Amino acid sequence: MHTLHVELGERSYPIYIGRDLLTDSELLCQHLPGSQLVIVSNETIAPLYLDRLRAALGPRELVTEVILADGEQYKTMATLNEILDRVMSDRHNRSTTLLALGGGVVGDITGFAAACYQRGVNYVQVPTTLLSQVDSSVGGKTAVNHPQGKNMIGAFHQPRAVFIDINTLQSLPAREFAAGLAEVIKYGLICDAPFYRWLQAHMPKLLAREEAALAEAIERSCACKAEVVAADEREGGLRAILNLGHTFGHAIETAQGYGSWLHGEAVATGMLLAMEMSARRGWIAREEVADFRQLLQTVQLPVAPPADMTADQFLDLMGRDKKVLDGTLRLILLRDIGEAAIVADASEAELTTLLEDALQTA
Ligand SMILES: NC(=O)c1ccc[n+]([C@@H]2O[C@H](COP(=O)([O-])OP(=O)(O)OC[C@H]3O[C@@H](n4cnc5c(N)ncnc54)[C@H](O)[C@@H]3O)[C@@H](O)[C@H]2O)c1
């Protein structure tokens, strides 16, 4: 087992990465000492992993299990209320801890419920998708979607611990695994060029879900995220680099009504747009864009935006991005592989041409 730390003073917490953590009673109970617990999962994950986890957690005075419907389309206020209603009805007090067992959807909603209940109770993350293991379980961004925008209602609320059991990845559908790889690749692009080159070389091993390669990729991704979050917890500046590809990607997810494009798929296409834009500015070589496109294709991630979108629709949705400040859109581009830049000078003309060219390939 490897342990990383997110250093945030009194809100610091460990990230444990290893096999069979889901059944590691001693480790789990060390971080979950209280008598009250709320386990939040969904209808797909619970039948696979809940029994084992429950057994490892041992008997408690009060345990509430909330099993949500599965899907990004349920990352809503209504689902948040479902959790809060159960927590209220079962009379949990402030000493309770929420535990998210699942992917990023379960994790983001559970974290938000923990941030809201009685103005904030503890929660821990037990992420079961690649995406949630390398990204959403770490950093304390919690949220639900609004029909008009992704993650628009939420709070920063850090978990107390993250337990990454890499065995759970063996049951993950291939499409979801690929979506997680998009966020893994993101870390190489924004802050770790050697890691990006390693990913290019080791993609076959990752796609075969070889344990050593998976552990390495998860650890390096979490290390990057932990460092960025520790430096800028609430996205005053630097943390925005974790949003590479997301301004385009969130526009795609919102336009599609959440669900038909997976988050990682939309981010992959968004990262390709950001790389193309960086190349057009002369910041990165054309060959890097071509190699990146090839890498996405190897992983079976989409390389063109949805054909039914227009550049105007993109611009409208991108104008609602959380990185818009005083009416100015900020985008994450690449100065080089491993070196992200936050730019505020993208013109409407530059974006329209970029998007129209990309839409022609869709
Ligand atoms: N908070 C953050 O910093 C952050 C970062 C990245 C993404 N996100 C959010 O995370 C969400 C995407 O997360 P996701 O990709 O994990 O999607 P997800 O939570 O929808 O999970 C993907 C699918 O895999 C299933 N699943 C989960 N674990 C499984 C397993 N081990 N075996 C079999 N099936 C399994 C789920 O039931 C679901 O159907 C989006 O809402 C995105 O906005 C948040």
Ligand SMILES: O=C(O)C(=O)C[C@@H](O)[C@H](O)[C@H](O)COP(=O)(O)O
């Ligand atoms: O942790 C962050 O910061 C990120 O931006 C990570 C992203 O991968 C993630 O999708 C996040 O939820 C996006 O945040 P948002 O503020 O753009 O909604």
Ligand SMILES: [Zn+2]
């Ligand atoms: Zn993301």
